[in-house]
Amino acid sequence: MKIDIVTIFPEIAEAPLRASIMGRAVESGAVDIQCYNLRDWATDKHHKVDDIPYGGGPGMVMKPEPFFAAVEDLREDNSIVLLMTPQGKPFRQATAERFSQESHLLILCGHYEGVDHRVVEALVDEEVSIGDYVLTNGTIAAAVVADAVIRLIPGVLGDERSTQEESFSGDGDQIEAPHYTRPAEFRGMDVPPVLLSGNHAAIEAWRKKSAKSRTRQNRPELFKKRHDSDEA
Numbered sequence: 001m002k003i004d005i006v007t008i009f010p011e012i013a014e015a016p017l018r019a020s021i022m023g024r025a026v027e028s029g030a031v032d033i034q035c036y037n038l039r040d041w042a043t044d045k046h047h048k049v050d051d052i053p054y055g056g057g058p059g060m061v062m063k064p065e066p067f068f069a070a071v072e073d074l075r076e077d078n079s080i081v082l083l084m085t086p087q088g089k090p091f092r093q094a095t096a097e098r099f100s101q102e103s104h105l106l107i108l109c110g111h112y113e114g115v116d117h118r119v120v121e122a123l124v125d126e127e128v129s130i131g132d133y134v135l136t137n138g139t140i141a142a143a144v145v146a147d148a149v150i151r152l153i154p155g156v157l158g159d160e161r162s163t164q165e166e167s168f169s170g171d172g173d174q175i176e177a178p179h180y181t182r183p184a185e186f187r188g189m190d191v192p193p194v195l196l197s198g199n200h201a202a203i204e205a206w207r208k209k210s211a212k213s214r215t216r217q218n219r220p221e222l223f224k225k226r227h228d229s230d231e232a
């Protein structure tokens, strides 16, 4: 898979994508990530990428020309063009799963005040938001999307089971059970004895029950959705 990110802050997107699991995914060839500076497609001598809004109001709006030039250079036959914006559709685990099946994601990063809407109308397949809060710029959000997608590419994680059993995957609008590692007793706090029992059925039952109570505690809206529709 190929992921191209177009932003006025390429250095913000680069660092997280070159480290750890994503860094190894790049080195292994599972994914090719390039971060581009939108200013490289600005044609005036100051490399201007924004301008004042028609109709007035605060802040600046990102100009259409650099985005059109960038997309025309980078788009391929099978590309999906995304625009990162707080006005986009919510990004969820199911969205990450869908994007992980694509061969090329071309991700455009907006500034919070907005992007000329002709970019959205003529170039963008999907507008994407990572949550109901406002970031100064979509670049960190693009790195979030890239991370969530890359770890789903087969071979990127060691143990494929870990993506099938985790929070928000499969049937689960539910969060995971808590995890413990050694030591079995730490500062007077014990690991739940069932996890040391070797009884796999009992461990499974404990994890189901814990996942349910943690979902009720931390994500009451998910709990309600799940338990209104069935008795799981």
Ligand code: 6GU
Pocket: 083, 084, 085, 086, 088, 110, 111, 112, 128, 129, 130, 131, 132, 133, 134, 135, 136, 137, 138, 139, 141, 142
């Ligand atoms: Cl994609 N961009 C910005 N600027 N803010 C956000 C966002 C994106 N998603 C949530 N907040």
